[in-house]
Amino acid sequence: MTSQPAFKRADPDERRASLIAACARVLARDGAAGASVRAIALEAGVSPGLIGHYFGGVDALVAATYAQVETQVAAALDAAVAAAGSDPRARLEAYVCASLLPPIADSELLSTWIAFWSLVRARPEIASLHDEQYGRFRAGLAALLAEAGVPAPALRRTALAVTALVDGLWLELCLSPRTFGEGEAAAIARGSLSALISTARSAGSGNS
Amino acid sequence: MTSQPAFKRADPDERRASLIAACARVLARDGAAGASVRAIALEAGVSPGLIGHYFGGVDALVAATYAQVETQVAAALDAAVAAAGSDPRARLEAYVCASLLPPIADSELLSTWIAFWSLVRARPEIASLHDEQYGRFRAGLAALLAEAGVPAPALRRTALAVTALVDGLWLELCLSPRTFGEGEAAAIARGSLSALISTARSAGSGNS
DNA sequence: GCGCTTGTTATACGATCGTTCAACAAGCCG
DNA sequence: CGGCTTGTTGAACGATCGTATAACAAGCGC
Numbered sequence: 001m002t003s004q005p006a007f008k009r010a011d012p013d014e015r016r017a018s019l020i021a022a023c024a025r026v027l028a029r030d031g032a033a034g035a036s037v038r039a040i041a042l043e044a045g046v047s048p049g050l051i052g053h054y055f056g057g058v059d060a061l062v063a064a065t066y067a068q069v070e071t072q073v074a075a076a077l078d079a080a081v082a083a084a085g086s087d088p089r090a091r092l093e094a095y096v097c098a099s100l101l102p103p104i105a106d107s108e109l110l111s112t113w114i115a116f117w118s119l120v121r122a123r124p125e126i127a128s129l130h131d132e133q134y135g136r137f138r139a140g141l142a143a144l145l146a147e148a149g150v151p152a153p154a155l156r157r158t159a160l161a162v163t164a165l166v167d168g169l170w171l172e173l174c175l176s177p178r179t180f181g182e183g184e185a186a187a188i189a190r191g192s193l194s195a196l197i198s199t200a201r202s203a204g205s206g207n208s
Numbered sequence: 209m210t211s212q213p214a215f216k217r218a219d220p221d222e223r224r225a226s227l228i229a230a231c232a233r234v235l236a237r238d239g240a241a242g243a244s245v246r247a248i249a250l251e252a253g254v255s256p257g258l259i260g261h262y263f264g265g266v267d268a269l270v271a272a273t274y275a276q277v278e279t280q281v282a283a284a285l286d287a288a289v290a291a292a293g294s295d296p297r298a299r300l301e302a303y304v305c306a307s308l309l310p311p312i313a314d315s316e317l318l319s320t321w322i323a324f325w326s327l328v329r330a331r332p333e334i335a336s337l338h339d340e341q342y343g344r345f346r347a348g349l350a351a352l353l354a355e356a357g358v359p360a361p362a363l364r365r366t367a368l369a370v371t372a373l374v375d376g377l378w379l380e381l382c383l384s385p386r387t388f389g390e391g392e393a394a395a396i397a398r399g400s401l402s403a404l405i406s407t408a409r410s411a412g413s414g415n416s
Numbered sequence: 417g418c419g420c421t422t423g424t425t426a427t428a429c430g431a432t433c434g435t436t437c438a439a440c441a442a443g444c445c446g
Numbered sequence: 447c448g449g450c451t452t453g454t455t456g457a458a459c460g461a462t463c464g465t466a467t468a469a470c471a472a473g474c475g476c
Contacts, residue, residue: 009423009472031330033241037464047425052465059464111329118326120383121319122239131384160377160387161400167379168372175328176339179368192369192404199403217442217453245434255455260435267434418476425470433462440455446448 007046016054016064019044023065028111032118035062063125066116069109070133076104077140088147095144096193099166100173100186110174138163145197154200165192215254224262224272227252231273236316240323243270271333274324277317278341284312285348296355303352304401307374308381308394318382346371353405362408373400 010018022044026035037058041048055061080098084090098104119126142159150158169185218226230252234243245266249256263269288306292298306312327334350367358366377393 005472006470007424007472012423015423028329031326033326033330036462038462048464049425049427049466050423053423057464114326114329117379117383118239118241118322121322122241127384134380134384134387157392157396157399160380161373161396164376164380164396165369165373165400166376168374168376169368171325171375171379172342172368172372175325176335176342179342184365188365188369188372191365191407192373195403195407196400198407199399213442214440215442215454220453223453244432246432256434257436257455258453261454265434419474420476421472421474423470423472425468427466427468429464429466431463434460436459437457438455439457440453442453443451445450 012054015050017068019046019051019054019061020065020068023061024069024112025108027062027065027115028108031111032062032115035115059123059125062119063123063129065112066126066129069112069116070129073099073104073109074136077137081144088144088149092144092148092197093190093193095141096162096166096189097186100169100189101183105170105173105185107174107177110170114171114174134163145200148197150197150200154203158196158200161196162193165189165196220262223258225276227254227259227262227269228273228276231269232277232320233316235270235273235323236319239319240270240326243323267331267333270327271331271337273320274334274337277320277324278337281307281312281317282341282344285345289352296352296357300352300356300405301398301401303349304370304374304397305394308377308397309391313378313381313393315382315385318378322379322382342371353408356405358405358408362411366404366408369404370401373397373404 019040023035023040026040026043030039035058037048037051040058040061041051044050051058051061055064077095077098080094081091084094103109116126116130120130121127138159141162142155145155145158145162146152166189169189172179173185227248231243231248234248234251238247243266245256245259248266248269249259252258259266259269263272285303285306288302289299292302311317324334324338328338329335346367349370350363353363353366353370354360374397377397380387381393
């Protein structure tokens with residue numbers, strides 16, 4: 001029995017990534033209330049002190065986890081759009097539906113996201129992360145809507161409506177997944193998107 | 209200086225209502241993380257022990273607060289529908305828009321609601337309260353959609369879409385209110401509702 | 417193989433958490 | 447006014463929170 005090392009030194013970036021991943025799992029499993037230093041450290045298989053060492057505190061780790069999850073989601077959306085080819089309408093549908101299908105519409109990822117939402121009100125740095133994320137999503141959506149023929153005056157309200165639709169479906173997909181059948185949320189989004197953009201195209205700059 | 213009473217005995221129902229109101233204020237101000245026995249008791253101007261006395265624990269108080277807020281919202285929606293007269297379309301619009309205008313679209317109430325969402329995953333009793341609430345809202349909406357001429361086969365997906373739309377607008381209205389102008393959220397909902405039901409009416413039982 | 421650097425651990429500390437309960441006093445009843 | 451009921455208080459308890467820090471050891475350079 002040659003005693004094996006009690007721990008191993010990791011590359012700082014890998015260690016940070018591992019802690020962020022553990023934090024995301026804890027947020028998904030127990031919500032924001034369960035994201036304690038000890039719970040995250042246990043999940044990551046390290047000692048509690050490491051979190052302070054790498055992030056300075058648990059709040060900063062949670063914020064870093066938000067940023068990481070958001071980057072991951074944005075990359076998946078971009079990939080879905082790229083894979084959809086060059087047809088404007090197909091690209092738009094890909095952007096919207098990708099949020100509602102695996103791997104984005106994952107139980108763990110959605111739970112993590114709701115935990116972040118619950119922190120927005122009380123934590124200014126989380127609030128600004130949210131504002132940036134929301135703005136990016138809506139800007140990307142507006143660009144695709146414009147390509148798909150939605151006239152400029154209707155762009156803002158259509159983008160806001162579709163964003164709300166996706167967020168709402170996302171929310172319910174997380175809070176009680178059994179509400180929807182396999183892929184039903186994406187199908188609803190596709191149908192609603194169709195209705196919203198055809199109305200926006202014909203109505204032009206109408207005000208309702 | 210005749211010494212005035214250090215406290216006064218209250219009617220049990222009034223006391224419970226006062227504690228629930230204090231709990232809602234704390235949830236709105238500090239989120240679910242701040243809803244401690246001591247914070248709520250301080251907000252209500254009573255001693256911490258009283259919460260245990262009346263509700264058995266803080267968890268039960270939070271659940272009771274959820275139930276109370278939900279009842280209040282449902283009553284406001286019903287009142288809005290009743291005030292809208294007998295035109296099916298006006299009644300439907302009233303139901304949808306009431307959620308996005310004062311007094312429902314209130315900063316405190318929305319914050320409280322998000323705090324509840326964040327508890328759904330980790331607390332089964334909160335999850336079942338949510339399922340009931342969501343089901344009631346969607347059933348009410350489906351009934352109004354049917355009155356407004358949405359054919360039965362499209363009822364489920366239209367109700368799900370409109371519910372998601374309202375929830376998504378609600379969410380953003382709470383997380384960063386400055387995104388919307390005065391009444392803009394309601395206007396977007398009205399326009400989207402119009403697009404969704406006219407499509408549902410003409411498409412009939414189509415599958416997209 | 418040895419020493420040095422430093423990533424990692426484990427403990428300690430004060431604050432706060434939820435809950436419990438003995439003591440107190442508000443307010444009714446005789 | 448005096449006694450009694452009981453709503454209310456406030457302290458005490460053990461558990462857990464986040465953070466700081468001293469001791470340890472992994473792994474590299476020599």
